[in-house]
Amino acid sequence: MTFTSIDFPGAKSSEALGINDEGDIVGDYKLVNKASCCFPGQTHGYVLSGGTFTAIDVPGSTLTYVSGINSRGDLVGATSIGKSLGYTLIDGVFTTYDASPNATFTNGLGNNPQGDVVGRYAFNGSHGYLLSDGQFTTVDIPGAVFTGNTAINPRGDIVGRYRTPDGVFHGFLLSKHKETFD
Numbered sequence: 001m002t003f004t005s006i007d008f009p010g011a012k013s014s015e016a017l018g019i020n021d022e023g024d025i026v027g028d029y030k031l032v033n034k035a036s037c038c039f040p041g042q043t044h045g046y047v048l049s050g051g052t053f054t055a056i057d058v059p060g061s062t063l064t065y066v067s068g069i070n071s072r073g074d075l076v077g078a079t080s081i082g083k084s085l086g087y088t089l090i091d092g093v094f095t096t097y098d099a100s101p102n103a104t105f106t107n108g109l110g111n112n113p114q115g116d117v118v119g120r121y122a123f124n125g126s127h128g129y130l131l132s133d134g135q136f137t138t139v140d141i142p143g144a145v146f147t148g149n150t151a152i153n154p155r156g157d158i159v160g161r162y163r164t165p166d167g168v169f170h171g172f173l174l175s176k177h178k179e180t181f182d
Helices: none
Strands: 013-019 025-030 043-049 052-056 064-069 075-080 084-090 093-097 105-111 117-122 126-132 135-139 146-152 158-163 169-174
Touching (some): 084 117, 126 158
Parallel strands (some): 064 105, 126 146
Antiparallel strands (some): 075 084, 075 105, 084 093, 117 146
């Protein structure tokens, strides 16, 4: 294994949040030296492909981060335009969305080559979602007080995390196929 540090040129801090089969990496960078998540006007997304960084900013937003990239190069992430919204960037076109009309927070975290997007939204708790063919489906783990979908593969398998009422986080796999782990 080889370790490589990934730092957007001129940034105070950088995060790598996703990678596709081709090795393209996405994430965010900050122009302020702070450890927490998001700073309006200071947090930007990026794509690192073939050794070249490209900044990603949703037009009209106060912050952008990129968390997923599929094998076609389509991006997903979160942005702030008055409130937190999820977005896709497909063929140079940004599309922002709310997972629920009443959501106070929506982010896109993963996508597959078929165009399916998974993520998390907040409204009376935290919920996972699947956006497929323009339709949103809430994905909540029964009995959980928090669900967040983080990735989806070409088969449509979804992974993420959920929190039980005792405060413990667990990972999950939601699969159309029977999976066993020995």
